[in-house]
Amino acid sequence: MGKDRINLVTLQQGLNIPPIVILSACETHPLDGNHNTVANAFLYGGAMTVVGTLTPVNAAKAALLIARLVFRLLEFVPLIQAPLCWSEVMGGMLRMSYAWDVLETLVRMHKVPYSIERLRPVQIAANTAINTFRTDWFEIMLDQLAAETSIPLSTIEAAWREVAYFTESLQYIQLGNPENIWIRPGEGKSGSSAGN
DSSP: OTTOOOOGGGGOTTOOOOSEEEOOSTTSSOTTOOSOOHHHHHHHTTOSEEEEESSOOOHHHHHHHHHHHHHIIIIIGGGOSSOEEHHHHHHHHHHHHHHHHHHHHHHHTTSSSSOTTTTHHHHHHHHHHHHTTOTTHHHHHHHHHHHHHTOOHHHHHHHHHHHSSSOGGGGEEEEEOGGGEEEOTTOTTTOOEEOO
16 A cells, blocks of 8 residues: 555556646656656556656645636637647646735735736736747736836845745646647647647
8 A cells, every 4th residue: 555666667567548638636757756756657657758756745725726727628628729848738728827926925025016807917928928928928017017017127126036936836847748749720629639
């Protein structure tokens, strides 16, 4: 049971693993572990990509992250007019989750004297930049936050580094070959294409 040692490679025979696996439990690919992790077991078993966790995660926040992913799959992916790589689907969701984590933490730690609802335009600006594949999405978010709050950008950046640099979203890692999975237009709700 809990103390049993298992060689994950020996479990891959006869498994029918989907190409995409999302793990949202604690330490499924721990920073201080070796190659014998839960996340790697799914890769050994045939998954093309696995999202794992590096550290213990908060159960409520982990559930929220999965809810955000489902929402992204149902609402954003079908709007895309060109094939979309899975790494962009998952990466974009993690970026948006990080943007939310940063804003929520700055409010909760009283570094920004506004409610999270008041900062909705900042979140929208960040999400828009992320979903239009801007590489400067984080800078856009911080600039918008400074403009909305009239707090100097240097103060915002210092507060981010002090209390919101490493958030729950950064505990997730995408492994494998997500760039080999493509979502085709019109198939966001019904299927995907996996291959080179």
